[in-house]
Amino acid sequence: xxxxxxxxxxxxxxxxxxxxxxxxxxxxxxxxxxxxxxxxxxxxxxxxxxxxxxxxxxxxxxxxxxxxxxxxxxxxxxxxxxxxxxxxxxxxxxxxxxxxxxxxxxxxxxxxxxxxxxxxxxxxxxxxxxxxxxxxxxxxxxxxxxxxxxxxxxxxxxxxxxxxxxxxxxxxxxxxxxxxxxxxxxxxxxxxxxxxxxxxxxxxxxxxxxxxxxxxxxxxxxxxxxxxxxxxxxxxxxxxxxxxxxxxxxxxxxxxxxxxxxxxxxxxxxxxxxxxxxxxxxxxxxxxxxxxxxxxxxxxxxxxxxxxxxxxxxxxxxxxxxxxxxxxxxxxxxxxxxxxxxxxxxxxxxxxxxxxxxxxxxxxxxxxxxxxxxxxxxxxxxxxxxxxxxxxxxxxxxxxxxxxxxxxxxxxxxxxxxxxxxxxxxxxxxxxxxxxxxxxxxxxxxxxxxxxxxxxxxxxxxxxxx
Ligand code: ADP
Numbered sequence: 001x002x003x004x005x006x007x008x009x010x011x012x013x014x015x016x017x018x019x020x021x022x023x024x025x026x027x028x029x030x031x032x033x034x035x036x037x038x039x040x041x042x043x044x045x046x047x048x049x050x051x052x053x054x055x056x057x058x059x060x061x062x063x064x065x066x067x068x069x070x071x072x073x074x075x076x077x078x079x080x081x082x083x084x085x086x087x088x089x090x091x092x093x094x095x096x097x098x099x100x101x102x103x104x105x106x107x108x109x110x111x112x113x114x115x116x117x118x119x120x121x122x123x124x125x126x127x128x129x130x131x132x133x134x135x136x137x138x139x140x141x142x143x144x145x146x147x148x149x150x151x152x153x154x155x156x157x158x159x160x161x162x163x164x165x166x167x168x169x170x171x172x173x174x175x176x177x178x179x180x181x182x183x184x185x186x187x188x189x190x191x192x193x194x195x196x197x198x199x200x201x202x203x204x205x206x207x208x209x210x211x212x213x214x215x216x217x218x219x220x221x222x223x224x225x226x227x228x229x230x231x232x233x234x235x236x237x238x239x240x241x242x243x244x245x246x247x248x249x250x251x252x253x254x255x256x257x258x259x260x261x262x263x264x265x266x267x268x269x270x271x272x273x274x275x276x277x278x279x280x281x282x283x284x285x286x287x288x289x290x291x292x293x294x295x296x297x298x299x300x301x302x303x304x305x306x307x308x309x310x311x312x313x314x315x316x317x318x319x320x321x322x323x324x325x326x327x328x329x330x331x332x333x334x335x336x337x338x339x340x341x342x343x344x345x346x347x348x349x350x351x352x353x354x355x356x357x358x359x360x361x362x363x364x365x366x367x368x369x370x371x372x373x374x375x376x377x378x379x380x381x382x383x384x385x386x387x388x389x390x391x392x393x394x395x396x397x398x399x400x401x402x403x404x405x406x407x408x409x410x411x412x413x414x415x416x417x418x419x420x421x422x423x424x425x426x427x428x429x430x431x432x433x434x435x436x437x438x439x440x441x442x443x444x445x446x447x448x449x450x451x452x453x454x455x456x457x458x459x460x461x462x463x464x465x466x
Pocket of ligand 1: 366370371374375397399400401402410415416417418427428429430431432433456
């Protein structure tokens, strides 16, 4: 059964039960009210008829007057003498089955009542009966009996009952129509939301639910729209990640294939029997260089993979920049010297920062080795400047500089400004991506200022500790 029908039938059943209960209660209340009121009126009428009967003269018009009273009041009337014997009835046929005298107990009770009537309303009897003692009367009459069919009262109840029944059936008809319309109104947003949720589940993430309501349905529609847009964003992210991964693997294959070709060529040459020792040495060196390059490549990939899956792979400690920079300078001084470059540190004083020492060392290694690698003459400067709450660490060189067109993609994986030159120098094309990954994990970033022909300045910041 559909939600709309369920709602409609629920409303109908509840409202019909309500209408029937109210109608039944109304009928019963009105019925007992009418009977009570009728009985009270009957008692009042009995008293006034008794008063009239006792005042009639004992002459030949007595019977006629009683008859007139009975006709006017529409009650059946019987008059008894002081011994309780009936001597006048109107209409006669109404008393055919009634005893012609009053019982002693009834007469005693009437005397005790002191003029107040006795009302008899027996369940099994179809009539309402009143007996009254007339007391001191101007005629032979001592007791009066008046009666009336109860059906007269029930007739009013019956006509009211018909009115109520008619109202009840009209209300039930209206309830059925209104319930179906109301259920349709209530179920409309549910059906709308259901269709939209199914659509979203089928993958139509562009589906927008247009339900402007200030109730729970409106909130649910907003939540579904929000869910769809989050899914859409995640989907886009996954797509981009997938593309990036595919590109990454293609690049890795490419990067590994080249050194393997070189190694294979060198090994082939080494197989030659009458190879000069000098050449042999040269081929061995080439093979070794390429093996080192592949090893470095995998080392860099490992670091990047860790960064991709765990952005908080660093362990921060209190470290002194002075020590870190001095150590780097000592490590790279011989290499720089060998290339005829000057490697200097500037503005070095003790400065404690909060960072992962091994990872920051790796950052400096990459930046300094790049500076040495790409600079042909001049000097390389390593240092830092305090800027408020952070220290800005830099590596500056007098190398070839980097063209503006490369700056946007410089930190992308495997991006090189000059592919041949980078490979020639044993570069993997991942150094700066690793630097960026490490600094991002420190909530920092790598930046570069460069002028072609003059040199480059790579720099980043770390928070200073007191
Ligand atoms: P590579 O292994 O090729 O050095 P990197 O990611 O470390 O890879 O650097 C990416 C590219 O950025 C390099 O190929 C090079 O073209 C350029 N580059 C990096 N550092 C410098 C620098 N100090 N001077 C000039 N170019 C640089």
